[in-house]
Amino acid sequence: MAQIVSIHSFRGGTGKSNVTANLAALLAAEGKRVGVIDADIQSPGIHVLFALDASEVRHALNDYLWGHCEIAQTAHDVTHRLSTAIPGGVFLIPSSLKSGEIARILREGYDVSRLNDGFQSLIASLALDVLFIDTHPGLNEETLLSIAISDTLVILLRPDQQDYQGTGVTVEVARRLEVPRLMVMVNKVPAVFDAADVKARVEQTYGCEVVAVLPHDEDMMALASGGIFALRSPDHPIALTLKRVATTILPAYP
Amino acid sequence: MPASILVVDDEPDLELLIGQKFRHQIRQREFHFAFAGDGLEALTVLQTEPTFDLVLTDINMPRMDGLTLLGHLSAINPVLKAVVITAYGDMNNIRTAMHRGAYDFLTKPIDFDDLAATIHRALEHVQQYLQVVAQLTEAAAAVERGMFTPASLDDITCNSGELGRLARVFQRMVQEVQVRERQLQQQVQALRIEIDQHRQARQVQEVTDSDYFRHLQQVAQALRSRAASQRAPQREP
Numbered sequence: 001m002a003q004i005v006s007i008h009s010f011r012g013g014t015g016k017s018n019v020t021a022n023l024a025a026l027l028a029a030e031g032k033r034v035g036v037i038d039a040d041i042q043s044p045g046i047h048v049l050f051a052l053d054a055s056e057v058r059h060a061l062n063d064y065l066w067g068h069c070e071i072a073q074t075a076h077d078v079t080h081r082l083s084t085a086i087p088g089g090v091f092l093i094p095s096s097l098k099s100g101e102i103a104r105i106l107r108e109g110y111d112v113s114r115l116n117d118g119f120q121s122l123i124a125s126l127a128l129d130v131l132f133i134d135t136h137p138g139l140n141e142e143t144l145l146s147i148a149i150s151d152t153l154v155i156l157l158r159p160d161q162q163d164y165q166g167t168g169v170t171v172e173v174a175r176r177l178e179v180p181r182l183m184v185m186v187n188k189v190p191a192v193f194d195a196a197d198v199k200a201r202v203e204q205t206y207g208c209e210v211v212a213v214l215p216h217d218e219d220m221m222a223l224a225s226g227g228i229f230a231l232r233s234p235d236h237p238i239a240l241t242l243k244r245v246a247t248t249i250l251p252a253y254p
Numbered sequence: 255m256p257a258s259i260l261v262v263d264d265e266p267d268l269e270l271l272i273g274q275k276f277r278h279q280i281r282q283r284e285f286h287f288a289f290a291g292d293g294l295e296a297l298t299v300l301q302t303e304p305t306f307d308l309v310l311t312d313i314n315m316p317r318m319d320g321l322t323l324l325g326h327l328s329a330i331n332p333v334l335k336a337v338v339i340t341a342y343g344d345m346n347n348i349r350t351a352m353h354r355g356a357y358d359f360l361t362k363p364i365d366f367d368d369l370a371a372t373i374h375r376a377l378e379h380v381q382q383y384l385q386v387v388a389q390l391t392e393a394a395a396a397v398e399r400g401m402f403t404p405a406s407l408d409d410i411t412c413n414s415g416e417l418g419r420l421a422r423v424f425q426r427m428v429q430e431v432q433v434r435e436r437q438l439q440q441q442v443q444a445l446r447i448e449i450d451q452h453r454q455a456r457q458v459q460e461v462t463d464s465d466y467f468r469h470l471q472q473v474a475q476a477l478r479s480r481a482a483s484q485r486a487p488q489r490e491p
Contacts, residue, residue: 148470149473164447205449
């Protein structure tokens with residue numbers, strides 16, 4: 001059975017796409033077949049981490065949602081674009097990067113239920129072990145659907161007052177949707193904080209497991225979305241933490 | 255404690271004259287004089303007794319002249335001041351002496367009132383220097399105790415000399431560190447997780463109180479039942 005894992009944050013700028021791309025690549029490095037859907041239709045961005053240029057996108061998620069193509073046609077095999085040769089595979093389903101198409105989907109909407117059909121079909125046609133959904137911040141319809149059908153929901157937050165409130169809302173909504181596994185990751189934590197203290201406080205606040213407390217890191221910032229950090233610097237403490245998170249998400253790994 | 259002055263001259267008469275002219279200050283323990291016959295002897299004295307405040311030196315002497323002696327003084331004691339005694343109008347030696355760090359010069363024949371005034375001024379300069387150093391040292395200790403107030407260095411920062419510049423840089427660096435510390439403290443306070451429960455309940459209701467959400471709950475439930483039934487046969491032996 002493939003796992004569906006939504007990576008979500010209530011606010012933007014938490015490093016959601018970066019974490020998604022790294023977890024996907026780490027699982028693929030262990031031989032898993034991993035799908036990554038950029039469900040952030042309004043502001044897509046994860047393609048950059050996989051070095052996929054807009055001109056190379058044949059069919060985007062938007063084309064599938066409008067009924068212009070099958071979901072499998074939107075999958076781009078980006079495995080060979082990773083900095084390290086890996087035994088598994090990473091298949092990226094990008095959202096359209098064309099501003100006209102983004103504007104159109106926001107204006108006209110789409111049949112959200114097609115998303116669910118697409119996810120299931122994608123898992124079957126690509127024989128995926130895990131499907132990551134990089135969601136849009138907030139709780140719009142496609143994000144709610146992604147959360148609803150997920151086996152695991154990973155909520156990212158920064159140590160920021162607005163994030164705390166929004167994360168509380170997401171956790172409660174996810175509970176009402178009976179998501180089987182709920183995990184929290186705290187990202188971009190200033191060095192002045194004690195990671196164990198942050199973990200304890202956040203777990204106490206939301207009553208769910210904090211799988212990682214990632215520091216605000218200059219090395220990672222320096223990469224500036226120019227690739228998959230955990231593959232480029234596999235021995236870096238952040239890479240090792242992300243590996244541990246990947247193990248938690250897919251217990252059979254490694 | 256008397257101010258300690260080393261007089262360097264190869265003419266023994268000067269020792270007698272100084273003894274006479276400054277008899278009162280010596281008795282009052284205001285000044286303590288020691289004597290050396292040339293630059294080399296002076297260096298030996300300064301190295302064995304590093305407590306001198308001032309060197310009063312002639313230029314032309316056997317073995318080591320006064321100008322060469324000047325070149326060694328800052329290495330022995332950077333606070334030590336030197337006053338040079340030259341022949342009247344000997345501008346070349348005066349210029350060289352000043353370039354080598356002499357504090358002032360006197361011309362022969364020595365005017366002892368002028369010498370007394372020069373000694374007082376040089377000693378005052380030494381005192382001010384030591385006071386500034388003490389203030390900076392205290393400021394560094396205050397930084398370590400976390401009690402430093404940048405304004406405590408204001409009267410030194412306006413000095414045009416090297417210590418003034420040191421104080422300005424020190425003050426600026428500490429201010430920058432204090433600003434960073436304040437920012438970090440604010441961040442630490444930001445970790446206090448405060449959630450407005452009423453607002454959260456309202457926000458959750460806005461999301462969940464809709465037909466769409468109820469539909470999603472059904473979709474999720476159906477998917478999970480299907481997944482569970484697919485998994486079930488795999489558990490059979």
